[in-house]
Amino acid sequence: MRVLIATSSRHGSTREIGQWLSSSLTDALQNSGVSATVEVSDAADVDSIAEYDAAIIGSAVYMGRWLRGARSLVARQQPELETRPVWLFSSGPIGAAGKPSAPSAMDKASWAVEHRVFGGKFDLSTLSWFERLVVRLIRADEGDDRSRDEIEGWARSIGATLAESEPTVPTLP
Helix, strand or coil: CEEEEEEECCCCHHHHHHHHHHHHHHHHHHHCCCCCEEEEEEHHHCCCCCCCCEEEEEEEEECCEECHHHHHHHHHCHHHHCCCCEEEEEECCCCHHHCCCCCCHHHHCCCCCEEEEECCEECHHHCCHHHHHHHHHHCCCCEECCCHHHHHHHHHHHHHHHHHHCCCCCCCC
16 A cells, blocks of 8 residues: 655645644554555655555645645545545644644645644744744744644554455564
8 A cells, every 4th residue: 555645844844744644644554454654755745646545635725725736635635635545634733732723725725634724833043034034923833733643543543444444464473
């Protein structure tokens, strides 16, 4: 089984979520006896998902929208996405327990198994001068609202779902 985790990240925290998902998903599948390869890529670098059996696509959320790389991947690969299990995640809200203020367009992706929203990370030191100016205007606070336990738990549940649909690899005595 081949699983793609494609992320769009402006400052690296969503990419880090992708790495956490990969590690936990790989462990979950191996523990279930499923031979799997889990690959993490930048969404903008993915030309096709045809060679994958399942996909997890995630993006940082800015101004209520996914980043262009993830939106473009979904638009380009829509027919393929509808033929395999796909999970979506958004990352970016800070405060308010990581809940977005408005529904995402990805909430309407009826072909997805699930769309999960994780809290984001906001580190002033990673921002451009323009982003720092905007932050001062809106008086946003720094913080990291990502829950690694929640993210890894979600990966384990995805692994359980995939393992149910995949024949197991026999173990040698």
